[in-house]
Amino acid sequence: MERILPFFYNPSRMNKSLFMAGGYYMKTGKIIAIGLAAVCIMVPAFTAMADDAKVNLNAAKAPEEVVIDGSLNEWNLDSVAEITQQEQLVRDEGQWTGPEDLSLNISVMWDEENLYIGGTIMDDTPFMYREGFPPDMADSLVVFFGTDPAADPARTEYVAEDFRVTMVLDDYYFNTGIDRDMIADDKGFETIGEDGDEQVLDGYECAVEEIDGGYTFEMVIPWSNFSNDEIPVFVPAAGVTTAFELGMFDLDFPCPGVATARMQWAGRSMDVDEDPSLWGTITFVE
Numbered sequence: 001m002e003r004i005l006p007f008f009y010n011p012s013r014m015n016k017s018l019f020m021a022g023g024y025y026m027k028t029g030k031i032i033a034i035g036l037a038a039v040c041i042m043v044p045a046f047t048a049m050a051d052d053a054k055v056n057l058n059a060a061k062a063p064e065e066v067v068i069d070g071s072l073n074e075w076n077l078d079s080v081a082e083i084t085q086q087e088q089l090v091r092d093e094g095q096w097t098g099p100e101d102l103s104l105n106i107s108v109m110w111d112e113e114n115l116y117i118g119g120t121i122m123d124d125t126p127f128m129y130r131e132g133f134p135p136d137m138a139d140s141l142v143v144f145f146g147t148d149p150a151a152d153p154a155r156t157e158y159v160a161e162d163f164r165v166t167m168v169l170d171d172y173y174f175n176t177g178i179d180r181d182m183i184a185d186d187k188g189f190e191t192i193g194e195d196g197d198e199q200v201l202d203g204y205e206c207a208v209e210e211i212d213g214g215y216t217f218e219m220v221i222p223w224s225n226f227s228n229d230e231i232p233v234f235v236p237a238a239g240v241t242t243a244f245e246l247g248m249f250d251l252d253f254p255c256p257g258v259a260t261a262r263m264q265w266a267g268r269s270m271d272v273d274e275d276p277s278l279w280g281t282i283t284f285v286e
């Protein structure tokens with residue numbers, strides 16, 4: 001005891017020992033506490049991120065050969081953008097009578113040269129198009145995407161690398177347009193084809209195949225169409241995610257300009273035309 005007591009009663013030694021032990025404990029405790037706090041903060045943070053996360057569509061790598069004939073037999077349809085719900089109407093809502101009036105299941109594929117879009121469209125009055133009217137007032141698909149994946153996903157204004165493309169879905173005319181009017185600095189790439197009756201996409205092919213209540217379609221669009229001297233050609237790669245949105249205008253009357261319902265995928269507002277922060281995203285996968 002006499003040997004032990006001095007050890008325990010040695011104030012300096014005891015204090016140092018306690019200090020070190022306490023310090024170590026406190027440090028460990030802090031690490032544990034900080035670790036737990038981080039987990040507690042990170043879990044809700046990730047949950048919030050998931051809630052705020054943009055709707056994403058995976059685009060599969062296209063097979064070696066895609067025959068543009070309207071049939072989807074060579075397509076990878078694992079990932080589908082569904083536009084089937086009343087909440088997805090953004091214009092002339094009263095004109096929509098249900099999914100048989102207009103609904104879309106769209107898939108996208110890619111390779112280094114081309115964007116492929118295909119799917120099934122249910123439309124009770126398909127292929128409504130009149131010469132001299134803009135694609136926005138006919139049966140046509142509208143696709144939005146950014147060719148600069150590094151652009152801020154929260155941007156509320158277009159950058160020059162953002163594109164709004166309209167494609168008439170008809171059984172004869174497949175006119176297209178690219179709207180650039182909303183872009184402050186378009187880097188010399190101006191609006192083309194928005195008045196209708198033009199084919200503005202080089203190498204574009206589109207085909208439809210009628211089915212009961214609608215049709216299947218497929219299209220190929222070379223990426224080179226979305227470039228100029230100042231905007232480089234987009235070359236996708238597996239793992240890359242970029243801004244993406246799509247919708248459709250549905251004309252069901254012989255006279256364009258009357259009422260043309262419109263549905264959108266992720267951005268459930270007409271503001272998608274002006275505000276890329278409302279768009280979803282696309283991820284290119286193998």
Ligand SMILES: [Ca+2]
Pocket residue numbers: 100101102123124125126250251252
């Ligand atoms: Ca319809």
Ligand SMILES: [Ca+2]
Pocket residue numbers: 123124125126127128139250251252
């Ligand atoms: Ca229609």
